[in-house]
Amino acid sequence: MxxxxxxxxxxxxxxxxxxxxxxxxxxxxxxxxxxxxxxxxADALELYLPMRLSGNVNLGASIIVSEALLPARTCSDGAPGTASDPTEIALQLLSGDMAADVDVSSGEVDGALGVRRERVAPAAVDRGAEMASRRVDYFVSVPGDPGRWLVAAFSTIGAGNPRDDLSDALVEWFDALMTTFRWSWA
CATH class of the missing domain: 1.10.287 (Helix Hairpins)
Structure with a gap:
């Protein structure tokens, strides 16, 4: 460190x-x-924090990558069933955030079903977040494994305002990163 x-x-x-x-x-x-x-x-798999200046600008942003494991359904007789269909999970994610300040959409990321959620989170000084931040989350189903989802969570304060030009540019960069994401199996 x-x-x-x-x-x-x-x-x-x-x-x-x-x-x-x-x-x-x-x-x-x-x-x-x-x-x-x-x-x-949060059981994150990866944490990305820019630690170098870009020109004279410090990029206040982070990306946390984690895995969401969904429990299998239980059959009516109490026996374990199959995992939920990714489409059902996507519909739940899409309908779960109905607030006016949350933008939710779905699509594909390298052929896998994905949901994108964007919002502005208020400052939370008690948790060390002294400024509001713009957050973009991608939930991407893991191909061939309906119980697993990749979650990539991006956050930025921009240049001090989560809706400023720097924030817009960083969100656009993160969207480009996620929409060009490709699965690779070792």
Whole structure:
């Protein structure tokens, strides 16, 4: 973890006093540890956090990839049944968020059924989220295994406003990433 923070601060000009940087480094390390702990609690498979500046802009964004395992249905006699059909799950996801500020759509990702959900989450200072964020989630059924879904959750604060131009560009980038996603079996 320390090496990631050191790498992030490697581009700081040499004339910046180290005493000014120490509290910032400690805060970055604290936030990074909190993000990793939160991803672990959510049983995430992957956590992506941009740690380098893009030009002079720090990209406030993250991607968490996880797997959702759905329980098999139980037959009327109590015996275990088959997993729910991905279409049924997609319909539940599509009808579950009826709020006006949530955009939900469905389609295919590399031939697999997928659902895309977008919303703005308010700041939650008690959870360390000091700013509102724009969130885009993709739920993609795993081909040949109706009980498994890939979940890719993207979040950005943009340049301080979740509906600003930077946020729009980052959401567009994430959509391009997900719509060109391809399954690969080892």
């Amino acid at each position: 320390r090496s990631i923070v050191t790498s992030a601060y490697a581009r700081v000009p040499a004339d910046v006093p180290r005493d000014n940087l120490t509290p910032l480094r400690l805060e970055l390390e604290r936030r990074l540890r909190a993000a990793v702990a939160e991803a672990r609690r």
